[in-house]
Amino acid sequence: MYKMSEYAFIAAILATGLALILYIAYALSGLRAARMQTAGGNVRTGVMGFSGGPRTAALGRYATILGWLGFAFLSAWLVFRTIATGHGPFANMYEFSVSFAWGVLGAYYWFERRYHQRMLGLFALPVALALMLYATTIPSTVEPLVPALQNNLLLSVHVAVAIVAYGSFTIAFAAALLFVIQPEGGRWGLPKPEILDDISYKAVVVGFPFLTAVIVLGAIWADVAWGRYWSWDPKETASLVTWLIYGAYLHARVVRNWRGRKAAYLLMLGFAATLFTYFGNLFFGGLHSYSGLG
């Protein structure tokens, strides 16, 4: 099973990498089409205002299929790895990084199906790929659980919920990035700002309650294991900071003139906080130092 999981992982990296190349090609051909259009060329315009000639559409389709394949391989990895270790993917940084990548791809394809904005993949897939590549640099050996981690159900749920939250926030970030790189008004054939704003909001609408649940489940675990639901451990605190930033975002969106660009910057800040929380294990120690990296 361990071997199988390794094969699935490598296959996932290859599929996602190829998918990313196709997404880039897709974006570039779209950009060209857009330029031709503004130059008076004769190009058909897609439903969402994104110009798509026939070649672009085919590229996009293949990109999506490969990306799905990557997601399928990662799902297989998840199953094999869980069988091999006998617990959810929470025991070390390797397991959690790959799961995070799985969450990013899953969230991305959920949004791609709903909004048909492949340009998001341009930013979402690199995040997933980077997480997987990062995972190849750290030990993937299966090691038995230290006492504090021997709470299979609670921790599996804690991590599963975290993956949904982090995956959603990655999509919110990708959309925010697409939002801010566009010149005011102009759009180089990129998705419309309103749609991007909406995607970000939807992603946070999913991610925020999930992050709330992550923190609460973490507190329950801490209460069971250490007798203290909150101890201002750096990882806890970082997750609280992340939660506050997304909370601020939800409010900022309601304040009329904070919509759009300002909200997008908050999302980027939120994603930075998410990564900080996630990689925090590596440098701030504390009770959560179970990264398996010493």
Added chain:
Amino acid sequence: MTQQAQTGRLPADGPAPTDDVIRREAGFGIDDLLERLWDLLTSMKFGVIIILALAALGLVGTMVIQAPPGISADPAAKADWLNEVRPRYGGWTGIMDQLQVFTIFESIWFRALAALLTASLVACSAHRLPGLWKSATKPHVAIGEAFFTHAPQHEFIAVRGTSDEIRERVSRVLNKHRYRVVSEDDGVLHLYADKFRWGPFGTVIGHLSLVVILGGAIVGSMFGFRDSNFVVAEGSVAPVTSGEGISVGLVQFQDAYYTETGAPADYASEIVIYKDGTEVASQTIRVNEPLRYGGLSFYQSFYGPAAAMRVTDAAGNEVMADGVPLAWSDGDTGRRVGSFVIPGADLTVWVIGTAGTGDPIIAPGQMRVELYQGSQGTSVDAATIDQRTSAELAGYTFSFDREMQYTGLSVARDPGTPLIWLGSFLMIAGFVLVLMFPHRRVWGRLVVRSDGRGMLSLAGAGRRDVNSNTEFTDLVTDVRAAFTTPTDA
């Protein structure tokens, strides 16, 4: 939730201005001040600023090493700790300490912000509740004509039939979309339809749950009890200082390790709880498996070596026979240290274990005993004893019987936890409710001429997001379809 921003656009939904205006014109003074405070506390911008300020403090808390809890109460320990971190923060150490950066979550800044947040949360909820209640229970059905041309989403549909027929048909479509429909007729037929009208109450639940959680934290810190350094050696019984006559006996402690990696696999303490001397509970506790008795919880926390010591006086009477946990560590030598007091004598005994094979004074298998005059702390005598031998010191015979282990527990009673869990549950429930079930509202206005031709105006005041737009568009499409297909088909 863009309700607040949007309700302003509904002419009939705005707050009645009369009282406000009258008061504002009446003058300044305390009323005016209170009103400004209220405006500030209910302002969304202010809310966002508080939240971001809290996030900034949190960031400081993760980046700057935090002093161990309780250390600020002990000036000497505090000074030691500051010296420890001084190499890292250099000249800033003193300033940072002054600014309470090392205890940021107990700092005046943090408390002030938490208080402001609480006030703001309560104010916001109080501010919004009446409006939410009203829009859920007594929605404005009859709305002026102008609204239908200015609403963010609006649509005009040519219809045919009697007023009742048309109402029936539109209602059926709306019901199919799980909207409830209310109508009023004052010559013109007014329609109002909505769904998820309780969704916005999730905002109030979610916000007030934060107050519940803060309340839980305060209750816990005011009425709770916590001893994170409770130690008891195997075979011994030690009292818990919570004032309930509880003591804990350790039958045995076991630590297990994985053979391949040497990583810890299990820490288990078999403990017995006594209340006023009688056994009331027993359990083998592990990390993740605490024992709970009468509001107190006992958690496996740490462990270490202990020495079984015996002391007899000159007359041969045993004055002490117990396991002594070597629960401190001497920072300079790495030796483990424990202590006890000889009953009825002004003598404190330090029991010191070996630092390992290279220790020049205390070899493995030996225990050093040092006697101090309890009141002055002056050294009286000292000796290093082999296992199962004894030494004469200050008229007493000290025997070191064997090495064993002690367990370190965290003993806690936190009456705030039920509030914490209640608040957490309400928070998730509230936010799921408000975020996943947004209130959707549609207004309709029907004017039918005598010849049976009519104009149905529809307007939506959902959120200005793509979903509510498509939802409104779908609704309108279905309504149109209902009027282009024959009635009795």
